Amino acid sequence: MVGDIRLWDVRASSTVPVWGVREKDDCFADVAASDSLSALFKVGAASGEVFMADLRRLSGDGTSVDPWVCIGDGQRAGAATASRRKDGNGCRIECYRSWVFVARGAYAEVWTQVEITSEPGEKKVMRRNWVGNGPSMVTADGEEMDKIVSWAFGGGRMALARVDKRSVEVWDSASGTISGE
Template sequence: MANGRRVHSTEWVDPSDVRIYKARVHAIADSEDSVFASYDCQHGENCILMIDKSTMRVSSEIGRMPGNSSKNMVPTKLTYVSDMGILLGSSVTSGAFGFSGYIRLWDPRTGNVVWETNEPGSGRSSRFGDSFADVGVDLDELLLFKICSKSGDLAVADMRKLSDDPWVYLKEKNPSMRNVGGNNGDNFVIHCYRKQVFIGREGELEVWSRVEGNENEGIASEEMYRRNYVDKVTDSERGVIKKLEGGWDRLFVTREDVEGIEVWQSSYNSGVVAVL
């Protein structure tokens, strides 16, 4: 009530108002002086808010979208690429017609999109119909990775040379290590850490490492990386991998419907320790 009159709420949002009400946070990234957080609201609108670390106040808004289609859904992954001064966001959704999503790069200073790709439908992918299921960023090498939802293949793109179709699909020379189908795109997870690419396929945990002698070669090499398994068969039977995160010389793994966290430590005799 206000001055004896009932005030009715409305779903309308002022485009000039950077605040978002009744919102959920989906992803967070940070730079030296700012924090980036992607939000979506009950009415479907979403955006990324840039928060100043010194004042803890919103300094700007990036990429407000209606969220009614796969191309406009809230970013579920955010990464700030400090060497390039850009913010990378991605979103993937799946349904009866397969996977779809986008990868988008913003300039936080202007809020403008500097590069983007949409799968399927953008016409930029040489593998139409094999949309990505997850995306990862190697901040050390400035490389962008995606894993395909149908084939399970891993592709890489140089972030300094992005084009309409920048992807190079990596090939494994060892026949025993090659993919046998894509399993299920719902259960692919990518995480880049210390110049390596870790992938969870269902319950299996694998790593792609740079091949010695290819450090200075061009990005167009299909054999730049070599694939290997991190775990054993008994480890892969614990459950579907849902989240990967690296820290120091350890890799942290969570699995679907499994309590606790697995901690993998890098060593010649690597193993897993369950942390409850």
């Protein structure tokens, strides 16, 4: 599997992309861009892991340096790529404000940027949290949750729909607003 990602400057009259990359190893299953984090995020089709590329550091045609940094489990990503697995099939990724949401089958995770030093503006890393109970999410009846098929974001809420369900789940952040604004 091979995937191309290309970026254009909408202010330019040229139809030639300003940056592009052709992926061969852990091609993307889904890609999203975040204005507030100045980054591209992808879910690897082989590994299902989350990768990040800093938009401020992209240069040239994208062929000389791999822009992706695995913010998930790097060892798992390497093993999945080597064995040609397809753990990322069906995964979805979406950026909303300063959060990055990933749907993996029946559960969702959210990635946020946190500072790891006491000095403001110093070292920042991405951390993962689960929406709900994570991969072991079960209903009150003890049944496994159904696959997430659609989601939408607005204000401090996320609404999601599951396969074969006639209801919508609405997740509200504790403060009613997304932090980091």
